[in-house]
Amino acid sequence: MPELPTPHLLIVGGGFAGLWAARALxxxxxxxxxxxxxxxxxxxxxxxxxxxxxxxxxxxxxxxxHILRRQKNVTVLMGEATAVDAEGKRVALADGDALxxxxxxxxxxxxxxxxxxxxxxxxxxxxxxLDDALLIRRKILSAFERAEASMDEAERRALLTxxxxxxxxxxxxxxxxxxxxxxxxxxxxFRRIDPRHARVLLLEAGPRILxxxxxxxxxxxxxxxxxxxxxxxxxxxxxxxxxxxLNLGEDRIATRTVLWAxxxxxxxxxxxxxxxxxxxxxxxxxxxxxxxxxxQVFVAGDLAxxxxxxxxxxxxxxxxAKQMGNHVAATILGRLSGRASQxxxxxxxxxxxxxxxxxxxxxxxxxxxxxxxAWSFWLVAHIFFLIGFRNRIVVLLDWAMxxxxxxxxxxxxVGRDD
Amino acid sequence: MPELPTPHLLIVGGGFAGLWAARALxxxxxxxxxxxxxxxxxxxxxxxxxxxxxxxxxxxxxxxxHILRRQKNVTVLMGEATAVDAEGKRVALADGDALxxxxxxxxxxxxxxxxxxxxxxxxxxxxxxLDDALLIRRKILSAFERAEASMDEAERRALLTxxxxxxxxxxxxxxxxxxxxxxxxxxxxFRRIDPRHARVLLLEAGPRILxxxxxxxxxxxxxxxxxxxxxxxxxxxxxxxxxxxLNLGEDRIATRTVLWAxxxxxxxxxxxxxxxxxxxxxxxxxxxxxxxxxxQVFVAGDLAxxxxxxxxxxxxxxxxAKQMGNHVAATILGRLSGRASQxxxxxxxxxxxxxxxxxxxxxxxxxxxxxxxAWSFWLVAHIFFLIGFRNRIVVLLDWAMxxxxxxxxxxxxVGRDD
Numbered sequence: 001m002p003e004l005p006t007p008h009l010l011i012v013g014g015g016f017a018g019l020w021a022a023r024a025l026x027x028x029x030x031x032x033x034x035x036x037x038x039x040x041x042x043x044x045x046x047x048x049x050x051x052x053x054x055x056x057x058x059x060x061x062x063x064x065x066h067i068l069r070r071q072k073n074v075t076v077l078m079g080e081a082t083a084v085d086a087e088g089k090r091v092a093l094a095d096g097d098a099l100x101x102x103x104x105x106x107x108x109x110x111x112x113x114x115x116x117x118x119x120x121x122x123x124x125x126x127x128x129x130l131d132d133a134l135l136i137r138r139k140i141l142s143a144f145e146r147a148e149a150s151m152d153e154a155e156r157r158a159l160l161t162x163x164x165x166x167x168x169x170x171x172x173x174x175x176x177x178x179x180x181x182x183x184x185x186x187x188x189x190f191r192r193i194d195p196r197h198a199r200v201l202l203l204e205a206g207p208r209i210l211x212x213x214x215x216x217x218x219x220x221x222x223x224x225x226x227x228x229x230x231x232x233x234x235x236x237x238x239x240x241x242x243x244x245x246l247n248l249g250e251d252r253i254a255t256r257t258v259l260w261a262x263x264x265x266x267x268x269x270x271x272x273x274x275x276x277x278x279x280x281x282x283x284x285x286x287x288x289x290x291x292x293x294x295x296q297v298f299v300a301g302d303l304a305x306x307x308x309x310x311x312x313x314x315x316x317x318x319x320x321a322k323q324m325g326n327h328v329a330a331t332i333l334g335r336l337s338g339r340a341s342q343x344x345x346x347x348x349x350x351x352x353x354x355x356x357x358x359x360x361x362x363x364x365x366x367x368x369x370x371x372x373x374a375w376s377f378w379l380v381a382h383i384f385f386l387i388g389f390r391n392r393i394v395v396l397l398d399w400a401m402x403x404x405x406x407x408x409x410x411x412x413x414v415g416r417d418d
Numbered sequence: 419m420p421e422l423p424t425p426h427l428l429i430v431g432g433g434f435a436g437l438w439a440a441r442a443l444x445x446x447x448x449x450x451x452x453x454x455x456x457x458x459x460x461x462x463x464x465x466x467x468x469x470x471x472x473x474x475x476x477x478x479x480x481x482x483x484h485i486l487r488r489q490k491n492v493t494v495l496m497g498e499a500t501a502v503d504a505e506g507k508r509v510a511l512a513d514g515d516a517l518x519x520x521x522x523x524x525x526x527x528x529x530x531x532x533x534x535x536x537x538x539x540x541x542x543x544x545x546x547x548l549d550d551a552l553l554i555r556r557k558i559l560s561a562f563e564r565a566e567a568s569m570d571e572a573e574r575r576a577l578l579t580x581x582x583x584x585x586x587x588x589x590x591x592x593x594x595x596x597x598x599x600x601x602x603x604x605x606x607x608f609r610r611i612d613p614r615h616a617r618v619l620l621l622e623a624g625p626r627i628l629x630x631x632x633x634x635x636x637x638x639x640x641x642x643x644x645x646x647x648x649x650x651x652x653x654x655x656x657x658x659x660x661x662x663x664l665n666l667g668e669d670r671i672a673t674r675t676v677l678w679a680x681x682x683x684x685x686x687x688x689x690x691x692x693x694x695x696x697x698x699x700x701x702x703x704x705x706x707x708x709x710x711x712x713x714q715v716f717v718a719g720d721l722a723x724x725x726x727x728x729x730x731x732x733x734x735x736x737x738x739a740k741q742m743g744n745h746v747a748a749t750i751l752g753r754l755s756g757r758a759s760q761x762x763x764x765x766x767x768x769x770x771x772x773x774x775x776x777x778x779x780x781x782x783x784x785x786x787x788x789x790x791x792a793w794s795f796w797l798v799a800h801i802f803f804l805i806g807f808r809n810r811i812v813v814l815l816d817w818a819m820x821x822x823x824x825x826x827x828x829x830x831x832v833g834r835d836d
Contacts, residue, residue, distance in 0.1 A: 039563055039831045056474040058828040065607040066829065075609040078563035078831075097569070130832050145457055145496035151515070189483040191493040394812060394827075409812075410476040411484065413457045413496075414548050415833065 006031045006073075009332060010091060010101035012081045012269065014041050014064045016318050017107035017301030020325030022074055028333055032074045033099060035091075037108075039063050039078050042130060043386055045318055046395075048170060050133035052177040053141065053408040057130050059395050062387050081108065083272035086294045103296050105328050106269060106283070110302035110316065113265030113280065120241040124258040127170055136259060138413050140178065143257045144186060145413075147193050154254070160198040161255040163246055165238050166262030167204030168212075169353045172221060174259055175202040176356030179228040184357075184406040200230045201255075203248065205237040205262070210353055210361070212315065217361040220370045224359040238262075264316070266303045273297070278305045287343035288331050289324055295341075298331070300324035306344065314346045318385075323347060354378045357403070424449045424491075427750060428509060428519035430499045430687065432459050432482045434736050435525035435719030438743030440492055446751055450492045451517060453509075455526075457481050457496050460548060461804055463736055464813075466588060468551035470595040471559065471826040475548050477813050480805050499526065501690035504712045521714050523746050524687060524701070528720035528734065531683035531698065538659040542676040545588055554677060556831050558596065561675045562604060563831075565611050572672070578616040579673040581664055583656050584680030585622030586630075587771045590639060592677055593620040594774030597646040602775075602824040618648045619673075621666065623655040623680070628771055628779070630733065635779040638788040642777040656680075682734070684721045691715070696723045705761035706749055707742060713759075716749070718742035724762065732764045736803075741765060772796045775821070 006029050011018045014036035022034050040061040049055040065076040080094035084106070090098045112126030125135050140162070147159035160182075164175045182198035189195075202209065202225065209225075209232060210218040222232050233248070240247035245254040266281035275291050276284045282305035283291060289304060291297040301321035306314050314320050327344045334341065350364035352374070360374035369377075379399070386392050398409055424447050429436045432454035440452050458479040467473040483494040498512035502524070508516045530544030543553050558580070565577035578600075582593045600616035607613075620627065620643065627643075627650060628636040640650050651666070658665035663672040684699035693709050694702045700723035701709060707722060709715040719739035724732050732738050745762045752759065768782035770792070778792035787795075797817070804810050816827055 039559060039829070056476045057830050057832055058474045061830045063607075063829045066825075069607045072609075075566075076607075077567045078560070079567055095567075097567075130830065131834070134832060141457060142496070148493075149495045149497055149513075149515075189481075189487045189494075191490075394815065397812065397815070407484075411457070411481045412475050412479045412548065414475055414552060416549070 007102035007336070008033065008100065009103040009105065010035065010099055011105045011107060012036075012091065013107035013109055013301070013303075014038075014076075015044070015107060015109050015301055016321035017325040017328075018105060019064070019067065020322040021105055021107070021300065021329045022068060023071070024326050024329035025073070025332065026071050028073070028329070029336065030073060030103075030332065033101075034064060034068070034074055034076045035079055035081060035093075035099065036064055036076070037078070037080045038129070039065070040130075041067055041387060043391075044128075045382055046386070047127055047130070047133050048173040048177065050130065050410065051127055051136040051140075052174065052181060053137050053411040054177070054402060055395060055398060056410045057134070059391055059398065060386070061130060062391065067387060081269055084269065084297070086273060086291075086297055089296070101296075103298070103332055105298045105300060105325075106273075106303055107299070107301045107321070107325065108267040108269055108303055110264035110266055110280075110282075112260055113263040114260070115263055117241070120260070123241045123243055124165060124260040126260040126264075127174070128264075134415060137410070138415055139257050140181070141411060141413050144190070144193075144195060144198075146256075148190050156193060158245065158254040159256050160193065160195070161201070161253065162198065162257045162259070163201045163203060163253060163255045164259045164261055165203050165241075165246075166260065167202055167206070167209030167232070167234065168261060169210065171202055171204070171259075171261035172209060172225065173354055174261060175200055175230045175232075176225055176228055176354070176359065179225075179230045180356050180406075181408065183229055185408050185411075201253065202230050202232045203236045203238060204232070204234045206234065208234050213351060213353065213361060213363050214368065217363055217368055217370060221353065221355055221361050224355045224370070228356050228359070264302065270299070270303055280305075288341035289328055289344050290331070290341070298328045300328050308346055314344075319349060320346050352378050352381065425520035425754070426451065426518065427521040427523065428453065428517055429523045429525060430454075430509065431525035431527055431719070431721075432456075432494075433462070433525060433527050433719055434739035435743040435746075436523060437482070437485065438740040439523055439525070439718065439747045440486060441489070442744050442747030443750065444489050444491070446491070446747070447754065448491060448521075448750065451519075452482060452486070452492055452494050453497055453499060453511075453517065454482060454494075455496070455498045456547070457483070458548075459485055459805060461809075462546075463800055464804070465545055465548070465551050466591040466595065468548065468828065469545055469554040469558075469592065470599060471555050471829040472595070472820060473813060473816060474828045475552070477809055477816065478804070479548060480809065485805060499687055502687065502715070504691060504709070504715055507714070519714075521716070521750050523716045523718060523743075524691075524721055525717070525719045525739070525743065526685040526687050526721055528682040528684055528698075528700075530678055531681040532678070533681055535659070538678070541659050541661055542583060542678040544678040545592070546682075552833055555828070556833055557675050557677075558599070559829060559831050562608070562611075562613060562616075564674075566608050574611060576663065576672040577674050578611065578613070579619070579671065580616065580675045580677070581619045581621060581671060581673045582677045582679055583621050583659075583664075584678065585620055585624070585627030585650070585652065586679060587628065589620055589622070589677075589679035590627060590643065591772055592679060593618055593648045593650075594643055594646055594772070594777065597643075597648045598774050598824075599826065601647055603826050603829075619671065620648050620650045621654045621656060622650070622652045624652065626652050631769060631771065631779060631781050632786065635781055635786055635788060639771065639773055639779050642773045642788070646774045646777070682720065688717070688721055698723075706759035707746055707762050708749070708759070716746045718746050726764055732762075737767060738764050770796050770799065
């Protein structure tokens with residue numbers, strides 16, 4: 001598009017990487033198109049709260065075009081990118097149209113991966129989008145409802161057994177919160193069942209949960225989970241999931257609710273680039289986050305994989321995605337004024353995981369702590385990073401009420417199972 | 419069930435009629451089962467606010483078992499009643515089970531009716547449940563998104579044309595709020611379209627909108643709507659609705675968003691009773707709200723029709739449903755102590771309709787007013803009747819913010835079109 005005065009940057013994905021890149025270019029001589037499949041930016045760290053009925057969807061999401069309304073160099077479009085033509089500098093869309101670009105940032109994130117067991121997807125939903133969260137919320141709440149209505153003792157037990165596959169941060173959050181719901185939130189509301197007898201299992205194939213934390217903290221997290229009533233089974237690889245339950249090797253567990261927090265895979269868009277991917281489908285980016293052979297194409301966030309100097313990959317967490325988005329913006333600005341690209345360096349501020357009411361672990365490198373203090377630290381950090389003034393107030397209010405009353409305010413079943 | 423010490427009342431439907439009946443029997447020697455298809459009581463008067471992205475689902479809904487948690491004589495069950503066997507005193511459920519009763523209250527409400535044009539349902543959703551509201555929200559927000567992405571001028575115009583069929587209170591609320599969204603909420607957020615050019619049509623087959631109000635108020639409402647930018651067309655009967663638009667007799671209007679607020683029909687459950695129904699499928703109840711020939715079966719709320727002394731039917735509004743629920747509770751209590759049934763009398767406190775920001779009409783019989791005062795009156799009345807302490811605070815906060823900023827906090831697209 002040589003007749004256009006300013007170069008055109010196309011950003012695919014309005015998550016942390018894409019949105020932060022767009023914002024960092026607010027005053028740059030770049031025309032930006034931000035394309036996303038949905039109409040909103042999602043504060044993914046609190047998505048498990050929607051799945052467990054603590055928050056409602058609008059509490060943790062804001063329309064992308066509202067966030068960017070004052071940034072006049074950005075056009076937000078809702079649509080789905082299906083393939084990149086890196087030679088022709090075009091991205092094909094699902095509706096048949098195509099968008100041209102001078103610079104491209106792919107930041108469309110990751111999806112659940114079932115390690116070759118795609119049939120498990122129907123029985124064990126994962127948690128990446130608001131629709132996933134509403135589906136999981138419906139499954140959890142409906143299981144208690146169906147148990148109350150059931151006349152069959154074995155069916156009731158299966159309905160009151162909840163299995164979470166994957167002992168990373170999401171699995172731990174879901175397990176801890178589910179135990180809390182059963183033990184406290186619902187305890188006096190049923191007449192035929194006692195929700196406190198619900199069984200919550202956290203299944204991890206590796207030797208310990210939260211393996212990205214130091215061993216001492218991961219052991220503390222396990223003890224906190226067990227105190228909440230969660231059965232933690234590390235070293236337990238799931239070998240089968242069906243509508244009636246799951247298998248752990250020889251062991252069979254009857255359950256009607258299996259949640260998947262075990263594996264993610266990059267969005268299929270990466271394949272169309274024709275560049276090296278890792279096993280999870282992530283693009284192996286250059287040190288400046290560009291793609292080998294296509295310096296004007298960048299990949300950031302969960303869709304990218306890059307080894308740090310310490311040999312470990314940059315983790316798939318929100319702060320890394322934001323830093324990558326900012327780095328791509330700086331690189332594009334540099335290119336426009338003829339400066340050479342810099343290598344991306346992940347600045348690790350620390351690692352947090354929350355477990356439940358008053359329970360969390362924090363690893364700030366030298367400083368490690370757990371329990372109530374860690375939980376308060378986590379709470380403040382997450383409220384602070386929530387986008388939008390109203391959201392912060394409403395979320396705080398919801399949490400304050402939930403804390404004092406043990407209630408969860410979004411216990412509403414919407415949608416239907418297919 | 420002669421071995422049970424207390425008679426069993428089965429209530430089908432946890433709306434205003436069913437819930438108020440259950441509450442009124444809190445201290446009565448009755449065992450109550452409250453059956454509902456969903457898990458929540460819905461504050462239906464504010465449902466249009468969820469459909470138009472002003473409130474989120476949990477703001478206007480609360481789990482039935484939470485509302486009734488302290489009332490130990492109530493068991494809440496989620497399930498769907500499919501047929502009544504009035505001779506055998508049993509209600510069949512969709513899952514194959516059945517529930518026996520000594521007293522039965524049918525209060526399962528109304529559904530949209532398309533007057534013999536069932537194919538219109540796919541193109542013109544109505545507004546009765548939270549799922550309906552989320553579908554309408556998705557349709558409205560997606561229309562603006564698709565208009566921004568479209569390169570075709572005629573398609574854009576059709577996407578920015580919104581038609582609401584039916585000039586009753588729901589149609590008026592939807593039209594007024596939609597005009598407000600286009601004119602104010604979205605005005606600076608798009609780059610290729612100007613949402614202020616959106617066309618909002620309110621189509622009413624009868625001679626005037628809000629025909630249950632006096633003519634002077636209904637004319638005032640029309641002027642207020644027109645000031646907000648709504649085109650009101652009374653005397654306009656829709657003769658066709660398809661995926662591309664609708665016909666008003668000879669007139670064709672290209673639109674991608676048609677909302678149905680024109681007709682309701684009683685739930686099919688009523689037919690299985692084998693008693694006289696009116697044209698809309700409502701049960702013609704006896705003066706004490708029982709069913710002819712089955713004195714232990716009652717019908718209340720939108721599923722019932724009863725002529726008042728003034729010759730008009732009891733209106734299908736929330737206060738009437740609550741009063742009917744209370745009356746059925748009193749009648750059952752009376753029967754248990756051998757007293758004769760009393761005739762139900764609807765106490766009409768007045769009639770309110772809201773139109774948009776600072777616009778409403780109020781008819782209290784002798785006292786009639788409109789505009790800002792009417793809107794304030796409507797706001798206070800609705801906040802006051804919202805169930806649950808948290809909801810009131812959060813809804814007030816949302817509204818205060820929305821009022822000052824013109825923003826709507828639930829502009830999140832969830833779910834997918836089939």
